Amino acid sequence: MTTPTIDLVRIAAMDAAQAARLLKGVRAATLSGQQPPLVPRPVIGESWDRMLHSGVDPDHDFRTGLLSVEEIEQRRRSSPVTQVLPVLREGLVSVADAAQHIMVVTDGEGRVLWREGSTSVLRKADGFGFEIGAEWTEDVVGTNGIGTPLITRRPVQVFSAEHFVRTHHSWTCTGAPLTDPRDGRLLGVIDISGPLDTMHPSTLALVTSVTRLAEAELRHLHLSSLDRLRSVAAPMLARMTGRALAVDVHGWTAAVTGMPPVRRLALPRTFGAGSTWLPSLGTCTVEPLPGGWLVRAVEGPDPESVTRVVLDVSNARRWSVTVSGGAGTWSHELSPRHAELLYLLATRRSGRSAAGLAEDMFGDRARTVTVRAEVSRVRRYLGPLLAHRPYRFREDVDVQVITPDHPAHLLPHSVAPAVRRARVGAL
The missing domain is CATH 1.10.10 (Arc Repressor Mutant, subunit A)
Structure with missing residues (x-):
């Protein structure tokens, strides 16, 4: 007979203390190699497996040093998330405050850059080391609503003893990864967290929806910047011969000449003015443009395949x-x-x-x-x-x-x- 999997909706319908006891029993049996009464949800079970292989201590939390104030400010300034903070605040902060939760925003490395919401919950978060500048990846604090979405690239809700580290069992958290629509880069995680008795399964849908709105706003800002680049580059390319195209810093094409249109040029990790080589175009010369690059193919065979x-x-x-x-x-x-x-x-x-x-x-x-x-x-x-x-x-x-x-x-x-x-x- 197959052991049933945990249903988080049914868990949420229980008394918080009863649900926590059930999940603690599942965790204890799983970590000791025994047959649990319920099987952890796949996203949780796979995370626990990673933690066991990584050597994360299931009974004691570990805290890395906080970032300096200067480093926090530098990361905030350089993060595209800054542009969509109003969207996140409008969609989540008032709800979080009313529900005795906090909104937490991290960067792609799991470092907490912003926290807002209930004052009393912020004080409780401080007790977990859930502070501005803290690292909240799985490698450091185990299965959680920030580190696990960073790994799985999908929204995750973690309730009580689904947290791998025992000292976090009085907590519930729900996080969704925020992805840059320009290049697919993981920008961070948007998280709603609070005491376990405030958990509700609908929080997952709320956090996911607001995160998608933030991504849509980033997409709108991207299209506007691409239009500005096109207005500069199109007249230049109209006077050129040979294959050339103008792309933004993420490789999206604003204008093209001498070749079929391409939606995006995959740029290498390091890219700048001068001569470079791209598998799709061969040897190219690169010149800077306001907000992007002018890429011109050098005609003739490449030295070697x-x-x-x-x-x-x-x-x-x-x-x-x-x-x-x-x-x-x-x-x-x-x-x-x-x-x-x-x-x-x-x-x-x-x-x-x-x-x-x-x-x-x-x-x-x-x-x-x-x-x-x-x-x-x-x-x-x-x-x-x-x-x-x-x-x-x-x-x-x-x-x-x-x-x-x-x-x-x-x-x-x-x-x-x-x-x-x-x-x-x-x-």
Whole structure:
């Protein structure tokens, strides 16, 4: 008989103390290797597994040093989140205050940059070390509503003893990752936290909705800046010959000449004025523009084709692909979906059909349209490195995959069936 999984809605309907006792029993049984009365929710169980392999102490919290005031202010100024704080405050602070919660906003490294809400709850948060400048990643404080969304890249609600560290069991927290729509970069987590008796399952929908509104506002600001760049660049490109395009600092195209339009140019990690090499264009010259770059392709063959691809998925939160050869070296940070896709192709050098990839990624061989669209997006920056029929890396390219020390930390955001199997060593 299959052990049922915890239903957070039913848990929330219980008396808070009763629910906490039940979850403590589940946690205690799970951590001791016994059969629990209920199975932890998958997002919680997988996080606990990561914590056990990382050596996080389940009974005592650990606190890193707080950032200095100067460092906090520097991170605030440089964060795009500053632009959408009014959206977050309007949607969450008044609700949090009334419900005896606080709103917490972190950066992409899990450092708390803003806290607002109930004064009494802010004082309680101080007792947990949940302060401005504190680090709230899983590696430091275990399963929680900030560190876990940073890893899983999806909204997570953590109630009482679902927290891995025992000293946080009197707390409930709900966090949603905030992603920059311009480049897919993880900007941080928007979190609502408070004492466990204030938990409500609808908080997850509220935090998720307000976070999506903030992302929509960032998208609107991006389109406005792209229009300004286009007004400067379009007249310049109209006088040019050859292939050239104007892109913003995130690679989004404002204007193009001498080549089919491309929505976005995948820029390397380090990009600046001078000569560079891009897999999709070859050797290029780069000049600065107000708010972006003018990229001009140098016509003629490149010195040598690509010989090596390094896919780095060793980090739990950031992944990259590096391409090198006689023409130069190019490195690009990957989105969660593209990290999955390239990992599956790199570990299956014989290739996969569209239906096979759909089964690997979604558990549904019929989702070939989605797979073909994603592969097409990857080919925009990896160019001819990917062959098709079946999809695979070219045979003459050396492909290296850098993986985490333990399989439990492999692409932990991924729910792709093939990646889940790889996390338990069954790929």
